[in-house]
Amino acid sequence: MKELTPTVGPPKRSCAIAIVGGGVMGLSIAYQLARRGLTDVVVLERGYLAQGASGRNGGGVRMQWSTELNVRLMQESFVLCRHFALEIGVNVWFRQGGYLFLATREAEREKMERNVALQNRVGVPTRMLSPEEARAIVPELDVSRVVCACYNPKDGVLFPWPFLWGYAHQALARGVEVHLFTEVSAIERSSGGFLLHTSKGPVKAERVVNAAGAWSPQIARLVGVELPDRPHRHEILSTEPLKPFLTPMVSVLSSGLYFSQSMRGEIVTGITVEDHDDDQVKMGSRLKFLTTLARELVRVMPRLADVKILRQWAGPYDVSPDGAPILGEPPGVPGFYLACGFGGHGFMMSPVIGELYAEWLTSGRRHQVFDESRLDRFSKVRPPGGNGHEELIIG
Numbered sequence: 001m002k003e004l005t006p007t008v009g010p011p012k013r014s015c016a017i018a019i020v021g022g023g024v025m026g027l028s029i030a031y032q033l034a035r036r037g038l039t040d041v042v043v044l045e046r047g048y049l050a051q052g053a054s055g056r057n058g059g060g061v062r063m064q065w066s067t068e069l070n071v072r073l074m075q076e077s078f079v080l081c082r083h084f085a086l087e088i089g090v091n092v093w094f095r096q097g098g099y100l101f102l103a104t105r106e107a108e109r110e111k112m113e114r115n116v117a118l119q120n121r122v123g124v125p126t127r128m129l130s131p132e133e134a135r136a137i138v139p140e141l142d143v144s145r146v147v148c149a150c151y152n153p154k155d156g157v158l159f160p161w162p163f164l165w166g167y168a169h170q171a172l173a174r175g176v177e178v179h180l181f182t183e184v185s186a187i188e189r190s191s192g193g194f195l196l197h198t199s200k201g202p203v204k205a206e207r208v209v210n211a212a213g214a215w216s217p218q219i220a221r222l223v224g225v226e227l228p229d230r231p232h233r234h235e236i237l238s239t240e241p242l243k244p245f246l247t248p249m250v251s252v253l254s255s256g257l258y259f260s261q262s263m264r265g266e267i268v269t270g271i272t273v274e275d276h277d278d279d280q281v282k283m284g285s286r287l288k289f290l291t292t293l294a295r296e297l298v299r300v301m302p303r304l305a306d307v308k309i310l311r312q313w314a315g316p317y318d319v320s321p322d323g324a325p326i327l328g329e330p331p332g333v334p335g336f337y338l339a340c341g342f343g344g345h346g347f348m349m350s351p352v353i354g355e356l357y358a359e360w361l362t363s364g365r366r367h368q369v370f371d372e373s374r375l376d377r378f379s380k381v382r383p384p385g386g387n388g389h390e391e392l393i394i395g
């Protein structure tokens with residue numbers, strides 16, 4: 001791939017679309033817009049590429065979801081992931097080793113069976129497994145607590161960083177400006193759109209996309225919109241490299257533990273640990289995470305008891321009240337588009353959301369996901385049985 005560096009100097013004074021946030025979501029939208037010929041686009045990123053959640057995640061990509069819409073969206077994301085290397089010209093180490101979910105409570109069985117039936121109906125080959133069948137896939141598992149499992153051999157894992165570089169590179173090559181170390185500090189609304197104040201000067205934009213992840217409430221507040229998503233610290237670590245032995249991503253539903261083996265042999269693993277949630281994005285590492293994770297991991301995989309940890313880090317989940325994304329224009333601010341609230345699954349969703357957003361912004365064709373993910377769903381009375389949105393499970 002020919003070397004292309006992010007845009008230097010101040011951003012151009014005006015553009016059709018300004019995207020706030022150079023994470024995977026903003027860059028995917030920028031690339032897809034440019035691919036459709038809309039290149040008058042400026043991406044404004046406060047730090048370096050991969051500074052936010054996009055540079056800190058586990059790279060898990062799965063089709064196992066509990067709503068038909070999400071299963072279908074992820075089927076589409078898979079097609080894009082499979083073709084990414086050829087289309088974008090960068091290897092993202094995409095590997096379809098499957099996802100194995102373990103249920104340790106009888107109460108989880110019914111939901112698991114329902115999800116598997118839904119996924120099968122939509123064409124995803126997930127199957128229910130007994131504990132022994134799960135152990136046939138990962139012989140090192142201690143399945144004494146496991147009541148059942150489900151497994152889709154087509155799910156997978158990728159390496160996040162080249163994904164961002166690839167999108168940025170191809171957007172730049174088509175004429176999009178990508179400005180790093182460029183912070184958006186204020187947004188004025190005007191008749192022709194918006195005036196963004198950045199640390200490198202002002203930019204007028206007809207339309208603005210808020211793709212600032214866990215910082216999206218702060219960006220929305222600049223145009224007077226209060227978003228309900230909040231940052232939640234999610235921690236993760238990687239171990240010394242081991243000889244390859246683990247094919248799927250494994251996840252324990254009750255604890256939120258997940259682990260996979262990278263192509264370099266490291267075990268990459270995380271778990272949900274409570275935090276004192278407030279509006280601040282926190283990225284510090286905690287001993288509490290390390291001990292919680294070590295205990296649960298060794299319970300499930302006793303043979304990992306002596307593995308050495310090389311690196312521990314944290315990143316922000318951007319969590320909406322119902323665990324589903326917040327998309328589209330907020331009431332009263334036409335031309336300001338939200339792409340946030342993706343929790344622990346924004347990376348895998350970014351290829352398809354980028355594509356659908358670009359289609360909407362260039363042709364006016366609006367996919368069903370934008371209607372289902374509107375901000376104003378939080379101010380409406382929910383119908384009995386919920387609104388069909390996804391519960392939050394691991395990435």
Ligand SMILES: Cc1cc2nc3c(=O)[nH]c(=O)nc-3n(C[C@H](O)[C@H](O)[C@H](O)COP(=O)(O)OP(=O)(O)OC[C@H]3O[C@@H](n4cnc5c(N)ncnc54)[C@H](O)[C@@H]3O)c2cc1C
Pocket residue numbers: 020021022023024025026044045046047048050051052053054055056057058059060061182183184185211212213214215219234235236270314315316317318339340342343344345346347348349395
């Ligand atoms: C530890 C961890 C593990 C995860 N595992 C998975 C997984 O396995 N699979 C999966 O699909 N997802 C996973 N996720 C979630 C996934 O990483 C996110 O959903 C996704 O990366 C969100 O992308 P984004 O572009 O919306 O946000 P980000 O990548 O956070 O990008 C937002 C950007 O906005 C910039 N910004 C903020 N304020 C401003 C401003 N004022 N001006 C300019 N720029 C600004 C930030 O610097 C940042 O770069 C995980 C997340 C974490 C933290």
